[in-house]
Amino acid sequence: MHTQVIDTLKKNQLSITDSRKTILQLFMESDGALAHMDIENNTGEEFDRVTIYRTLQTFVDKGIIHTIPSADNAIRYALCKDACSEGHHHDNHIHFMCDHCSTTYCLDHVEVPALQLPGGFMASRTDMVVSGCCNRCSK
Amino acid sequence: MHTQVIDTLKKNQLSITDSRKTILQLFMESDGALAHMDIENNTGEEFDRVTIYRTLQTFVDKGIIHTIPSADNAIRYALCKDACSEGHHHDNHIHFMCDHCSTTYCLDHVEVPALQLPGGFMASRTDMVVSGCCNRCSK
DNA sequence: TACCACATTGCAACATAGTTGCAAAAAATA
């Protein structure tokens, strides 16, 4: 259980620290995306806010987690399941945010459709976020 | 020039105030989307921060402007060109944020593609935000 | 035009989200 966490950290040439182990473990145990506040709530007083921000940024930089934009002013993060690496994310799936339970899902099997942009516009990244009612809340 | 601003406010049963006139005029003169800070910079000391927030919220509620989510923690707003009304937005176009000049465009002619969601997921809104290099910066 | 009812604004205070510099502590390395 811990081995996968440590393997991932080592593979990305990150030193093994308590905060990185704990936060990465949290992501691996969670099925939805996590906001900074979710992590702060789940780890209690264990780590400083700043440490959590820096750990998340490190993970994003290394291609371990990716960000999910939102209109509610709280960036969410989720594990990269695709072959992301330092500086190169390839998370080409859509995200779903539930209006009721606020859970944010990576819909790994729903790809972001290709677009034909007007002349002169060059895409480097495409975010597609769907909101509505999730499969647990619609039951 | 002013008439269109006042017409829009009247059509939406909003009282005509300085802040509403000035801010709506700003949107009509601007080709890109505006963040709260852009408006504050453009109006100087004329209005309180809170008034700007409340004016933007009112315009969103009335279907005059729509929001554009982002990962940089600053919601942007743009005029609704489609037939939006109170409580019912139909802004079905994609948005483009330039990594260089930070301009955010409504690409009105590029529709958000329809999606097949997994069972149980029901969409109420879809946001598609593309980032990269815009037509002015790529020249 | 003057009055009144109601809506809007400004202010103060608060809440949440995120950043920076630096010294102390912990990991990696030798």
Added chain:
DNA sequence: TATTTTTTGCAACTATGTTGCAATGTGGTA
């Protein structure tokens, strides 16, 4: 274990957004 390097915690700061309330402005009526 000793040394080097990285990471952490703290304090202070910036940006973003909200709420309650008294003062002001707007729209309608006489």
